[in-house]
Amino acid sequence: MFKIGLFGIGLETYWHQYNGLYERLCGYQTQINEKMSSFGCEIIDAGLVDNPLKAREVAEKLKKEDVSLIFLYVSTYALSSTVLPVVQHTKVPVIVLNLQPSKAIDYTWFNSLNDRTAMTGEWLANCQACSVPEIANVFNRSQIQFFQISGYLDDPLAWKEISEWIAASRVKDIMRINRMGFLGHFYCGMLDVYSDFTQQSIFFGNHIQMLEMCELKALRDTVSEDEIILKIAEIYKQFNVMSDCPADEIRRAAHTAIALDKLVAKYNLGSMAYYYDGVAGNDYENIITSIIVGSSLLTARHIPVAGEADVKNVQAMKILDAFGAGGSFTEFYLMDYEKDEILLGHDGPGHIVIAEGKPVLKPLREYHGKSGKGISVEMKVKNGKVTLLSVVQTFDGKLKLLVAEAESIQGPILEIGNTNSRYKFPIGIRNFVNEWCKAGPAHHLAIGTGHIASKIHKLGALLNIEVIQIS
Secondary structure (H helix, E strand, O other): OEEEEEEEEEHHHHHOOOOOOOHHHHHHHHHHHHHHHHHOOEEEEEEEOHHHHHHHHHHHHHEEEOOEEEEEOOOOOOOOOOOOOHHHHHOOOEEEEEEEEOOOOOHHHHHOOHHHHHHHHHHOOOHHHHHHHHHHHHHOOOOOOOEEEEOOOOOHHHHHHHHHHHHHHHHHHHHHHHHHEEEEEEOOOOOOOOOOOOHHHHHHOOOEEEOOOOHHHHHHHHHHEEEEEEEHHHHHOOEEEOOOOHHHHHHHHHHHHHHHEEEEEOOOOOOEEEOOOOOOOOEEEEEEEHHHHHHHHHHHOOOOOOOOOOOHHHHHHHHHOHHHHHEEEOOOOOEEOOEEEEEEEEEEOHHHHHEOOOEEEEEEEEOOOOOEEEEEEEEOOOOOOEEEEEEEEEOOOEEEEEEEEEEEEEEOOOOOOOEEEEOOOOOEEEEEEEHHHHHHOOOOEEEOOOOOHHHHHHHHHOOEEEEEOOO
16 A cells, blocks of 8 residues: 655644644644545654654654655644755655635634634634745745645545545556566557657656567466366456357467466566567467457456557556556547547457446457457447547657547447447547647557546646646
């Protein structure tokens, strides 16, 4: 479980002036801690900092705990000198929580207190906003990146923001420790797909493991009959296998799927991109033309696999999967101007967990544009809200994230043994395609369920990657 830091700030001068104020503010911080803990992370609560000496202690604590993100709760007015040492030392992104106890003070009750000390104490318990400009000023002058959430303790909008920052931080960590496998080579001539591996590691922090076809063959040679029988049973459980799928093709796919499982386990892979041609009748061609089913099963187990060796797209698939949205490999298929809908799909692996109904296995006499024959996955993405994501490489050596939200809808698809679905966009398909392509992505993209563009924006902020949304 990854760790999130939390600390509050206040002014120690207040505590002896206003009885119960310190305890009250600590109670609010406890509420925040408890609710954050429900989002599946370990909260390292460093308490309430009210002087620069405590700030140094808290900085050491959060640094030692190796937190991924810090939430700074402004409990009342506090000096910026209690904040800067913590954030400077830990060097992780910080979210400033400007959360009042309630939507508004009951002014009639407040003005009836007839005790100016009590009234001032009540005001101080509600003056979170007072210190936020001071903190922002110091952070900006220190070139410290920070983000703000303003609201009140039970504010659903504020808590949506908090939960999304935590989710984005978790995904950032997942991408950082991910080990991506690269098997084979790029599809020759797909210039848009070619990727700079160093660039990917710099921006995401992940490791890219080069894999050899001969090693995959060697692992395939170790597969036992019992393993094949079990994998065939898994295939029939996960897919609707068409009656015209030859038994020897199902067996061949199962055999290769087991070898893939072994390769993934050997290198502890969290994602993989592959492509290979192979000479007709060669062992490697036999493997690569039976890889789709095993790759789809891996994708369903949160190890996304992208064909045509599209490294950028498997990164996008991994991001969507880490957010719990799936992440299936796709591209533009055709545009339906009568219904103002677009079909997106691809041959090869699909994220079968986000399929509408049970995915189908169909035999293909040939793979279009590729060598060999075998069985392929035909599936539609679940009807409802979807998010499209592309990792874009720019001319100046940077990456950016391209995102759009749409709806997967019911309707006829191309029943050719490929993954493909129909989608509708709020801005219409003409505007969507024009604006999407203007951003310069590769022709592949990843698609996941739900509208999560706001989470993608937060991930981009944490990774210092520009996010462009088409809407």
